[in-house]
Amino acid sequence: MDRRSMLSLSAIAAMGLALRPDNADAQQSDIDQIKAAHEAFHKALQALDPRKMEEVWAHDAYVTLINPRDKAISIGWDAVKKNWEAVAAFWSEIKTTPLREGPHIHVNGNVGWLVAIADTSGKTKSGNTVTSAGTFEAQTLENRGDRWLVVAHNAWRVPQ
Secondary structure, three states: OOHHHHHHHHHHHHHHHHHHHHHHHHHHHHHHHHHHHHHHHHHHHHOOOHHHHHHOOOOOOOOOEEEOOOOOOOOOOHHHHHHHHHHHHHHHEEEEEEEEEEEEEEEOOEEEEEEEEEEEEEEEEEOOOOEEEEEEEEEEEEEEEEEEEEEEEEEEEEEO
């Protein structure tokens, strides 16, 4: 068998492995776990408790966060944690509700990402009420053994 035929057979074998049902099951399991991690993120946000937010984030130097009111990127766990503390200090209550279909999730190895649209409402500590603000979200997560943790979260308001 010549080298070209060997490469073709190797490629076909690799495609077969990638399309095996157990890989599809593993992919769906990862998607379900990422969806659950995203829901845990929103529960932590709605609790306005930075300690709960700590549980869903990786605590690495490269994690990043951009919230809708931010004017700069928070880079590194210490900056991200400080940002969530500022969020908790600003809001007295906040609620996010997923809109439309989604989130749209993709997994590649130990990295997954999603995009979604959520409706945000709540009340600031100064007494202002936000009745409805559509928010685009993009989130990147890494698999850390038995859990998916957020390594990047970006949220911005849907233009009116």
